[in-house]
Amino acid sequence: MLPRCHYDPAGAIALIATEPPGGAMTDAVPRPVAAAVAMPCSGTHDPLPDYLQRYYWWAYLRPASLRVFDHRWVVSAILWGQYRRLCDAALAQIASGADVLQLAAVYGDLLPRLARKIGPSGRLEIVDIAPIQAANSNAKLADMPWANARVADAAAPTGFSHDTVLVFFLLHELPDDRKAHVVDAALAGTGPGGRAVFIDYARPSRWHPLRPVMAAVFALLEPFAMTLWRREIASFASNPAEFDWSRRAFFGGLYQETIAARRRDPPTNGIDRQFTAESGGRR
Numbered sequence: 001m002l003p004r005c006h007y008d009p010a011g012a013i014a015l016i017a018t019e020p021p022g023g024a025m026t027d028a029v030p031r032p033v034a035a036a037v038a039m040p041c042s043g044t045h046d047p048l049p050d051y052l053q054r055y056y057w058w059a060y061l062r063p064a065s066l067r068v069f070d071h072r073w074v075v076s077a078i079l080w081g082q083y084r085r086l087c088d089a090a091l092a093q094i095a096s097g098a099d100v101l102q103l104a105a106v107y108g109d110l111l112p113r114l115a116r117k118i119g120p121s122g123r124l125e126i127v128d129i130a131p132i133q134a135a136n137s138n139a140k141l142a143d144m145p146w147a148n149a150r151v152a153d154a155a156a157p158t159g160f161s162h163d164t165v166l167v168f169f170l171l172h173e174l175p176d177d178r179k180a181h182v183v184d185a186a187l188a189g190t191g192p193g194g195r196a197v198f199i200d201y202a203r204p205s206r207w208h209p210l211r212p213v214m215a216a217v218f219a220l221l222e223p224f225a226m227t228l229w230r231r232e233i234a235s236f237a238s239n240p241a242e243f244d245w246s247r248r249a250f251f252g253g254l255y256q257e258t259i260a261a262r263r264r265d266p267p268t269n270g271i272d273r274q275f276t277a278e279s280g281g282r283r
Contacts (some may be wrong), residue, residue, distance in 0.1 A: 004086035032258040037106070047095045048129060051175055055223060066136055075108040079230070080210065082251050083108060086199055089257050090114070093197045097121040098163040101189050103154035103182060105133040112140055115147035120128055125162075127152040155181035162192030167198045171233065172225035179227065183236040187243065187260060202249065202256035210254060233258040 001156035007109050052060070059065055067192045068074070076083035087110050094100060096119050105111070105128040124141075137149035152158075154170065155178055165186040171179050186196040204211045217224040233256075234245045243260040250256065 019184045049178070051224075052129070053179075060130055060133060063132065066132070070136065072108045080251065080254070081257060086168075086250065086255060086257075087113060089248070090168060090197060090199055091117050092203060093195065093259065094164055094166075099123045100125070101158065101160075101162040101165045101186075102126040103165065103167045103186055104128050105130075105137040105149060106168050110168060111137055111147070112144070115141055115144040118146065120144075121147050122146060124148070125150070125158075125231050127154055127158070129153050149260075155185055157188040159187045160189065161194070163191060163194045165189045165194070165196040167196065167200070169200055171198065171236075172201045172222060172228050174226050174237075176227055179224075180236040180238070183233060184238050187237055187239070187262075190243075190260070190262045192262055192264050195259050196243075198233050198235070198258040198260075200256060200258075201225055201228050202253055204254040205252045208252040208254060210252075213281060214254065228256075234260070 025162075029105070048061070059069060072083065079086065087108075090110070091113060094114065094117050096117065098118055099122060100114065100118055102114065102124065105126055111124075111126065124144075124147035126134070126137050126147070128137065128149060128151065131151050134149040134151045141147040141149070154167075167182065167186050171182065174182060174266050183196075183198075186198070190196045201214075204214065215226075232247070234240045237243070237260070240260075243262055246259045246261070248257045
């Protein structure tokens with residue numbers, strides 16, 4: 001179990017108080033986060049990436065963001081009512097007692113559900129580059145000591161092997177070069193016989209009524225998301241041949257679950273990517 005220490009709200013404010021376009025931030029840290037939230041000890045934190053401060057300050061870096069977005073019904077509305085189904089798909093890949101790494105904190109109730117599924121005989125580690133998000137995650141998990149969040153870059157390999165690495169709606173928010181780094185970090189953290197689970201947006205069917213709506217949303221708010229309409233997640237991996245790849249589509253193809261299962265034996269015939277029938281063979 002990772003050591004814990006008290007969260008320093010002043011330090012977090014210093015790290016997250018980047019002035020967004022059009023004005024400075026004025027929110028105070030909310031009491032549930034500021035009140036001595038247990039957080040893993042670490043020395044210095046990596047600076048927040050430019051894309052995060054430029055495009056997503058309103059969603060993740062302000063205390064007001066937690067008050068607005070960190071509710072199951074809000075996340076469900078953003079995901080067109082599919083949040084519970086997608087969480088259930090992720091949880092179905094997690095075994096009781098497993099060692100699980102979650103790359104990036106998430107809003108809603110996925111983290112507590114994940115920790116309860118793993119149970120005290122297992123371990124859940126969450127890494128997020130934003131101190132306010134790591135602190136918020138630890139507040140949710142305060143009564144589950146086997147679950148812990150710390151400040152770290154999801155694109156940096158942890159150096160440890162895990163049974164499962166979960167990446168839940170992170171890739172669409174990343175520039176393509178960081179997508180590749182995060183996919184490689186997730187695969188590097190997957191132990192022999194383990195799996196990396198990616199749940200995110202995908203290219204919807206041509207007839208999907210929300211296709212033009214989501215294209216407009218991405219153009220306005222999600223400048224890096226359209227790549228997942230054009231490329232399979234496996235294409236971001238440096239060494240995809242070390243894994244067996246499968247893909248399942250949800251909600252008319254708008255969402256995907258891509259699983260990379262690490263092979264116990266090295267491949268013998270080059271790159272071999274496997275996709276489920278539901279993927280439609282898209283590349």
